Amino acid sequence: MTTIRTHSDAITKVELWPVDIPITDPFVIATGSRVVAQNVFVRITLQSGAQGYGEMAPFPEVGGEDQATCLSVATRLGKALLGQSAAQYRRLADLLQDLAPLHSAARCGLEMAALDAFCRAAGIPLWALWGGADVRARETDITIPIADLDRTVALARGWHAKGFRLFKMKVGKDVDGDVRRLEAVHRELPDIAFIGDANQGFNREECIAFVNGVKRFGGRLVLLEQPVARDDLDGLLALRHLTGIPVAADESVRSLDDARTVLEKQAADYINIKIMKTGVIQALDIAAFARGAGLRLMIGGMVETRIAMGSSFGIVLGLGGFDVLDLDTPLLLADDPIKGGYAYSGPRLHPWRESGLGLTTDAGHEVTLIE
Template identity: 35%
Template sequence: MDIQSVDTYSIAVPLHTPFKTALRTVTVAESIFVKVTCTDGTIGWGEAPPTHVITGESLASIKYTIESILKPAILGKRLVERERLFESLHYAVVGNTSAKAAVDMALYDCLSQMCSLPLYQFLGGYHESIETDYTVSVNEPDQMAADASQYVANGFNVLKIKVGKDDIEKDIKRIGAIRERVGQDPLIRLDANQGWSVKESIYAIRKMEDLNFDIELVEQPVIAHDIQGLKQVKDHTFTPIMADESVFSVQDAKRILQTESADLINIKLMKAGGIDQALKINQLAEAHGIPCMVGSMIETKVGISAAAHFAASQKNITRFDFDAPLMLAEDPLDGGIDFQGRHISFSAKNGLGITTIRLERILSQQT
């Protein structure tokens, strides 16, 4: 079974509520969809959203990289020669990890279909189902408390709170307001998106520890390149620290693990360049006794399905952040993973389980 064609499509789906972090505000989920067709008719799907402030990629750069660089690198290659295939993909261009991830997940969709297995079973099959957190966008404290209360009422028992915008005292007030509104039962994890300095991080985390805010973990408190600073925060607080933007590649993960600079690692396919490299990052972390979370950008169910299948397949992945499709005003496809509140389940269909007839109809309307 050889790779016969690679096609790209641009999509845009509005969010029902603006998504706000320390780095950006998103109102529309834009993506490039990738369709890989094999010589036997098998079709695999992938997705790459532009996340300028994290990966540095735009819609235009993703589309160009896939069509002009990655497509020529894999056309005609055999799926069964997977080591050669993913080597060709990974080394075709430096960086451009989201573009690589979209093609990578489409190839894995094809591979697992070829083996007549759902992707999560093809990759390892550790979990039959998983649960996602829900993200509270950064806003005024009262608004964030109201949002958090609504998400808990909707059945979410793990909240990911965005902080890192404005001053540090306001961030502490945000968490205080949320804890006062929702009580101590919901699990709360913080994501500063690189928005704090080292001193601010240590001060804020220690103060929240003293106030008994019971924070599960703090994600990427300092700027991505400051590994020494990240380690300082980890070494001077009791709350677990998770590296996110600091880890794109296997080499990044190795640096974090060797320096003992984080307690956990957040793997995202858009940073890693796809499932092939994400598996290697997780295996390296597991060898060092460091658990991982799998997260995502603002994506549709194409990319999130691939990330969820990967996450569910691995024992060392213990936390899941896949709420992005729940933020969309509409679902642009049928199939893929199924959401029942915080619960995510996988169909018995092979691969990602995406229903291509529905997807192709929507895409044809936009091209």
């Protein structure tokens, strides 16, 4: 990875503000639901005047953090960042990890803003910092939350009309109902493929029943994402062999050590990289480790705007080697508060060329200022 040093890269100001953005349809998964993305935006200013943006996107039922926790923890962490060099972004990530090991979303937003500011000061896009190995438009899947049959089909039909062909179906609450939902979508749209994302909602027997049900109606199920509990690595391994469907470890991998354990147990075919689980720098380390170990790479997010999702897309463009992109949540929000940055056309994400993340957003009314 490139290391670039600039003058005046000391962090002089950290700003935090809460952001509440309605989700167009309730985002229902096996372990919880969201109707509003309750996130936190960050802006970091360097001594040079360069500014960078970050985002904290907690999902309490998945990571245990919420908006209030992120604001509180990030206020404390922001004070520790004052005077630190944004050029030493890896050391900053280690400092944040030491100070708040259990608050990955809060750490992630601050890392992201520091990296964005540093790259803007250096005059390079964020993805160039990671090498720019695969700078091209890429396609994402689209997520269909758990909903009743009619709403599921209506959502699928709408996204299909916009060009989406890989549907990530949230499942894991009711096996028979899950199979019926996927079958209804398949009958309506036979040219699509499915990812089944149970968010730990199945046990082993339920997952096998789900896969067999999809096979019976002829659905194309290309990936099982975290079908069983995060600690049940034996279950993940068994399902790889018993279903014949590749398995992605998501909640099972919240650190580099977790990724090593998944490899040791041969529990997954894919690692799902999510910066909100780990922070940006550790996500890069996990991706490099997974690729070097022969595991395939998927990348996703929580319910994020184009700030956090742009950071993840920057990892894709910079490192290369990602097979499955699940970078769709800005499309599920009722409003886009971001100006600039990467752009969508149907399922395609188009790279940006401006420095940093190439985007801006207006500060909210409840800004916490740290300087």
